[in-house]
Amino acid sequence: MKKLLFVLICLCTFFRYANSQSLLDSTVLKISKSYAPxxxxxxxxxxxxxxxETxxxxAYLLEGGLPSAQSKTLYVDWVADNGTVLxxxxxxxxxxxxNGQFEIPQNYNYRSLHVRAYTKWMLNFDTAFLYxxxxxxxxxASTETPHTAPAIISSIQFFxxxxxxxxxxxxxxxxxANDQYGRPVEIKGTLEDSKGTxxxxxxxxHDGMGSFSFTPQQGIDYTVKWIDEKDKEHTSVLPTIKPSGVSMQMTIEDTKRVIRISTGASNEKAPQDFHxxxxxxxxxxFTNDISLNENSSVGRIIPTEELLSGVLTFTLFDENWTPIxxxxxxxxxxxxxxxxxxxxxxxDLNKRKRNELEIQIPDSLQDANLSIAVTDxxxxxxxxxxxxxxxxxxxxVxxxxxxxxxxxxxxxxxxTQQLDLVMLTNGWRRYKWEDVTKGKLPAITHPRDNTYLHLTxxxxxxxxxxxxGKESVAIILKDSTRSRLEIMDVAKDGTFGDPEMLVFDTIKAYFSLKSKFLKQATAKFSIDRLPAPNYTNFSKNLQYVTPSFDTTGASRHSLMVLKYFDIINKDKAQVLQTVTVTARKKPSVDVLDAKYTSGLFSHGDSYQFDLINDPASxxxxxxxSYLQGRIAGLQINTTSFPTTFKWRGGGGVGLFLDEIHTDVEMLQTFPVSDIAYVKVFRPPFMGGFGGSNGAIAIYTRKGDDRVAGSSGLSSNTIIGYTIVKQFYSPNYDIYDSKNDxxxxxxxxxxxxxxxxxxxxxxxDLSFYNNDITKxxxxxxxxxxxxGLLTHFEQVIK
Known part of the structure; x- marks a missing residue:
C-alpha cells in the first residue's frame, strides 16, 4: 500500500511538472506569436x-526585429517641461x-523638450518600454543668464x-552611482561588517558602475562606505540579506554564457528541483532542469553563437514554477x-554651391528604408x-x-565586460511570470491599429x-484649402466608409442622405484616433536632460538660429508705402463671385444670385424651387422627381456644388439656408461636366456668411492624421526672390x-550649401x- 501511494505521488508530481512545463511553453509561444512587442x-x-525651429x-517601427506590418498609426507627443502637451x-x-515635423513655439523658454512615441498596441504592455x-x-543668447553649476547630489543603487x-x-x-540628473558618478568604497572589519x-x-563579491555570514550585518568625485563621504545599506535561498551567477566566456546556481542551507535534505x-x-x-542538494552548486554552459543579437534573459524557477x-x-x-x-x-563648400551624393546599398540586401540629415x-x-x-x-531594458x-x-x-555591468544594473521584465506559468495571456485593452484612419x-x-443596402450618403469634405464631394453606399447595418480614403488634418464633413425616407436620419463619423494623453504628473515622474553649459558648437548653432529669425522678422517688418484708392462699391453678387468662385467658374456668361442678402430665399x-422662373430660357420642372432642367432649344444642365460635380438628388436635399451664392452659366459652358449645355454652380456659405442659429446642412468635424510638411531645400540654380x-x-x-x-x-541626391558653412x-x-540596421556618419570637408 505504501509503495502504491509513493508511486501515485510520483506520478502526480510528474504530471504536474509536465503540465506546468507544457503550459509555460505554450503560453510563451502564444505571446511570442500574437503579443510580440x-x-x-x-x-x-x-x-x-x-x-x-522645426x-x-x-520614425522606425519594429516588431519581432522586422519592420512592423501591422500597426498603421503612430502617435508622437511633444511635451514641455511643465507637462503641457504642445x-x-x-x-x-x-x-x-x-515621418513628420514639430514646430517649437517661438516663446518656448525651457531647456528641454520631451518626446514620447507609441502605438495603440504598445499601450497594452509596460509603458516603461514606450519611446x-x-x-x-x-x-x-539674448535671453541667457549666467549659469551657476548646482551642487551635485550623488546617490548609489545596489543590484x-x-x-x-x-x-x-x-x-x-x-x-x-549617479547624480541628481542621472549622470554617472565615479566612486570608490569599502564593504565592512558590523564590527568595522x-x-x-x-x-x-565604467560610468559609475562596478561590482563586488562576498559571502555574508549568519548574524552579521554589512555596510557600504564610499566617496564620490568631490571626495564627499557616504554610508549606504545593502539590500536585505535573505537567510536561505538560491544564488544565480553568470560569466562570459567567448561565445558562451556560464551559469552557476548555488544553494545555501535549507530545511530540505532531499535534492531540490529547479528549472x-x-x-x-x-x-x-531553451529550458534546462537542475537538481541540487543544500550547500551545493552546479554549472551550465549555454552556447550563444547561433542566437540573434540582443538581450537574453535567464530565469530560474523552483519546482512549482515560481520564479526565484x-x-x-x-x-x-x-x-x-x-x-x-x-x-x-x-x-563644393563655397557659398550656395551644389553638392551631389550617391548612396549605394550592398547588392545582397533586400529593400532599404533610409533617412538622411546633412548639417553644419x-x-x-x-x-x-x-x-x-x-x-x-x-x-x-x-x-x-x-x-x-x-x-x-x-x-x-x-x-563586453562594461556592457555586462549595464545588464547587471538595469532591470528587465517584459514577462509577468506569475501569469505565464498559469497560462494567463496579456489583457488587451487597445486593439491594434491594423487599418489606417479613414473616412467611416x-x-x-x-x-x-x-x-x-442600396441607399447612399453624399458627403462634402472641406479642409482649409479645398472641398470635394464623395458618394458612399450605405450597408444594411447603416455603416458606410472607404478604407482607402485616409483623413488628414481637420476637415468638416457635410452630409446629405440621398433617399426621401432617410431624411430624418443623421450620420455620425468616427475616426479611431487616440486623444492626447494627460501629462499632469509629468514633471514628477520623468527626469529631464542634464542642464549643460554652452559649448562652441552650441554657441555657433544658437547664433545661426538667431540670425535666421532676425532675417525673417526684418522681412515681415517691411511695410509697403500707403496707397489710397478711390473706387465705387462693388455689387454684392460681384463681391460673392470674387469670394467664392475660381478658375473657369469665375468667368463666363451667367446669371448671379445672392442668397445671403435675399430674405425671401x-x-x-x-x-x-428658388431658381424656377428666374432664369430666362431655362426650364426647371420641379413637379417631377428628380427635378429636370432644359435650356430652350438645347440639352441638359451640369450641376456643381462648391465647383464639384454632383447630381440633382443631392442638391434637392440641400438646405437653402446653407447656400450663399448661385451662378447659372448659359450654354456653352466648358468648366466641367456640364459641357456645352450650361451649368448651375451652387456655393455653400463660408465662415461669417453662415446664418446665426441656422442648422444648415448637417455636419461633423473629423480630425485625422497630422499634415506632413516638406523640408525646404533651396535651388540656387534658378531665380527665386526668397533666395535674396x-x-x-x-x-x-x-x-x-x-x-x-x-x-x-x-x-542619388543633391543639396546646396548655405552662405557660411565650411x-x-x-x-x-x-x-x-x-531587419538589418545602419547608422552611418561621414564628414565632408
Missing amino acids: EKIYLHYDKSSYCAG VWFK SHVVSPVLSGAT NKDIHILLK PEGGDIIRGVTNRVAFK LIQSFSSV LVGTMNQGLV AERITFINNNEYAFQPIMEVQKS MSIEKDTSENIISHFLLSSD RGKINNPAYYFSNNSDSI GQLFGVPKSQLS GAYGDIF QLDVRSTLYWNPLLRSNAKSKKI SFRVVIEGITKD
Missing part, C-alpha cells in the same frame, strides 16, 4: 534646437516607417546578481548591421544614441543607460430593417524618404526589409 526609434535632423523626424502628432505607418527622448533646447543576496553562498552585487574594497569601473529557462525577444530559447532568480546578458554576434557606401559625386559640421552633435543602440539595447551607442563602437573585451460613419435614427424648400536673403540654415538637407529596391541599389556632417540611418 513593438519598438520605436526616431531619427532627427539634428540633436538640439532653438525655440521657433524638428524634422523619421502637439499630438498622428502619422500613418507604411512599411514600418513614417522617450529628451531633446536639448538651446536658449537664445544583487540574480535578484537577492543569500547568506552562506558567494554573491555578486553590482552598483551604479574590512570585507572588500571596490571602485567604479532554468532562457528567453529572447519574447521567445523561448533572474539575470540578463547581451548577445552581440554582429549580424544586425549593414554599411552603405556613400560617394561624394560633387563637393560645426554645430553640436549628440553621439550617445543611434538606431542600432536603441533597438538592440535601450528599448529592451529599464532605466537610463548613459551613452548606449558606446557599447557598439567596437567588439573589445573591455566593452454610421446612420442613426432609421430602423435597420428599412435599409436595403428661406421660404423655398429647395434651391431649384542671407542663408544661415544649420540643417542643409533632410530627406526621410530614401528607398532602395531590387532594381536600384543606388540613391564643412558638412552627413548622418544616414535606416533598416532593410529583413
Whole structure:
C-alpha cells in the first residue's frame, strides 16, 4: 500500500511538472506569436534646437526585429517641461516607417523638450518600454543668464546578481552611482561588517558602475562606505540579506554564457528541483532542469553563437514554477548591421554651391528604408544614441543607460565586460511570470491599429430593417484649402466608409442622405484616433536632460538660429508705402463671385444670385424651387422627381456644388439656408461636366456668411492624421526672390524618404550649401526589409 501511494505521488508530481512545463511553453509561444512587442526609434535632423525651429523626424517601427506590418498609426507627443502637451502628432505607418515635423513655439523658454512615441498596441504592455527622448533646447543668447553649476547630489543603487543576496553562498552585487540628473558618478568604497572589519574594497569601473563579491555570514550585518568625485563621504545599506535561498551567477566566456546556481542551507535534505529557462525577444530559447542538494552548486554552459543579437534573459524557477532568480546578458554576434557606401559625386563648400551624393546599398540586401540629415559640421552633435543602440539595447531594458551607442563602437573585451555591468544594473521584465506559468495571456485593452484612419460613419435614427443596402450618403469634405464631394453606399447595418480614403488634418464633413425616407436620419463619423494623453504628473515622474553649459558648437548653432529669425522678422517688418484708392462699391453678387468662385467658374456668361442678402430665399424648400422662373430660357420642372432642367432649344444642365460635380438628388436635399451664392452659366459652358449645355454652380456659405442659429446642412468635424510638411531645400540654380536673403540654415538637407529596391541599389541626391558653412556632417540611418540596421556618419570637408 505504501509503495502504491509513493508511486501515485510520483506520478502526480510528474504530471504536474509536465503540465506546468507544457503550459509555460505554450503560453510563451502564444505571446511570442500574437503579443510580440513593438519598438520605436526616431531619427532627427539634428540633436538640439532653438525655440521657433522645426524638428524634422523619421520614425522606425519594429516588431519581432522586422519592420512592423501591422500597426498603421503612430502617435508622437511633444511635451514641455511643465507637462503641457504642445502637439499630438498622428502619422500613418507604411512599411514600418513614417515621418513628420514639430514646430517649437517661438516663446518656448525651457531647456528641454520631451518626446514620447507609441502605438495603440504598445499601450497594452509596460509603458516603461514606450519611446522617450529628451531633446536639448538651446536658449537664445539674448535671453541667457549666467549659469551657476548646482551642487551635485550623488546617490548609489545596489543590484544583487540574480535578484537577492543569500547568506552562506558567494554573491555578486553590482552598483551604479549617479547624480541628481542621472549622470554617472565615479566612486570608490569599502564593504565592512558590523564590527568595522574590512570585507572588500571596490571602485567604479565604467560610468559609475562596478561590482563586488562576498559571502555574508549568519548574524552579521554589512555596510557600504564610499566617496564620490568631490571626495564627499557616504554610508549606504545593502539590500536585505535573505537567510536561505538560491544564488544565480553568470560569466562570459567567448561565445558562451556560464551559469552557476548555488544553494545555501535549507530545511530540505532531499535534492531540490529547479528549472532554468532562457528567453529572447519574447521567445523561448531553451529550458534546462537542475537538481541540487543544500550547500551545493552546479554549472551550465549555454552556447550563444547561433542566437540573434540582443538581450537574453535567464530565469530560474523552483519546482512549482515560481520564479526565484533572474539575470540578463547581451548577445552581440554582429549580424544586425549593414554599411552603405556613400560617394561624394560633387563637393563644393563655397557659398550656395551644389553638392551631389550617391548612396549605394550592398547588392545582397533586400529593400532599404533610409533617412538622411546633412548639417553644419560645426554645430553640436549628440553621439550617445543611434538606431542600432536603441533597438538592440535601450528599448529592451529599464532605466537610463548613459551613452548606449558606446557599447557598439567596437567588439573589445573591455566593452563586453562594461556592457555586462549595464545588464547587471538595469532591470528587465517584459514577462509577468506569475501569469505565464498559469497560462494567463496579456489583457488587451487597445486593439491594434491594423487599418489606417479613414473616412467611416454610421446612420442613426432609421430602423435597420428599412435599409436595403442600396441607399447612399453624399458627403462634402472641406479642409482649409479645398472641398470635394464623395458618394458612399450605405450597408444594411447603416455603416458606410472607404478604407482607402485616409483623413488628414481637420476637415468638416457635410452630409446629405440621398433617399426621401432617410431624411430624418443623421450620420455620425468616427475616426479611431487616440486623444492626447494627460501629462499632469509629468514633471514628477520623468527626469529631464542634464542642464549643460554652452559649448562652441552650441554657441555657433544658437547664433545661426538667431540670425535666421532676425532675417525673417526684418522681412515681415517691411511695410509697403500707403496707397489710397478711390473706387465705387462693388455689387454684392460681384463681391460673392470674387469670394467664392475660381478658375473657369469665375468667368463666363451667367446669371448671379445672392442668397445671403435675399430674405425671401428661406421660404423655398429647395434651391431649384428658388431658381424656377428666374432664369430666362431655362426650364426647371420641379413637379417631377428628380427635378429636370432644359435650356430652350438645347440639352441638359451640369450641376456643381462648391465647383464639384454632383447630381440633382443631392442638391434637392440641400438646405437653402446653407447656400450663399448661385451662378447659372448659359450654354456653352466648358468648366466641367456640364459641357456645352450650361451649368448651375451652387456655393455653400463660408465662415461669417453662415446664418446665426441656422442648422444648415448637417455636419461633423473629423480630425485625422497630422499634415506632413516638406523640408525646404533651396535651388540656387534658378531665380527665386526668397533666395535674396542671407542663408544661415544649420540643417542643409533632410530627406526621410530614401528607398532602395531590387532594381536600384543606388540613391542619388543633391543639396546646396548655405552662405557660411565650411564643412558638412552627413548622418544616414535606416533598416532593410529583413531587419538589418545602419547608422552611418561621414564628414565632408
